[in-house]
Amino acid sequence: MRIRSQDTxxxxxxxxxxxxxxxxxxxxEAGTLVIEGVHRITRHMRRSQRNPQGGGRLQKEAPIRLDKVMLVCPGxxxxxxxxxxxxxxxxxxxxxxRCKTELG
Ligand SMILES: [Zn+2]
Structure with missing residues (x-):
């Protein structure tokens, strides 16, 4: 795996x-990843027993495919x-x- 969590x-x-x-x-397994602030989707929530405060819209990042991203080198x-x-x-x-920096 080329990309890990906490990478940019x-x-x-x-x-x-x-x-x-x-x-x-x-x-x-799915070949996807979730990136902070990228590919945000809005879920329209309904008040329910699982979600008693409920209702309104929830912004949430959705997974995107691994082959759509490249690692940004910290070096x-x-x-x-x-x-x-x-x-x-x-x-x-x-x-x-590019610069041979170790990425850990
Ligand atoms: Zn680099």
Whole structure:
């Protein structure tokens, strides 16, 4: 998996193209992720037993597909592809393909 939660990503296609945000969660099985402040949807809530305060509109981020985003490198602040190379201890780590910063 190239992208993890807490990463900053940029959307590269679709309605939210160009937006950046922090990854809140990744669903590996579905191949989707939720980004803070990106792809917000409005749910119209009805007052109910589960939701006694209820009613009104709820803004919520919806998942978007992983292949619509690129990781934003904290080193060079640009969207980048992610490589995996062995570091000094021989462990494979994620790196920025542009500036070779380790991404942890
Ligand atoms: Zn970089």
């Amino acid at each position: 990503v940029m959307v590269i296609s679709g309605n939210d193209k160009g937006k950046r945000g922090r990854v809140l969660s990744v669903d590996r 060079c602040a640009r969207p980048t592809r992610v490589g995996r190379i062995p570091n000094a201890e021989g462990k494979r780590v994620r790196v920025c393909r």
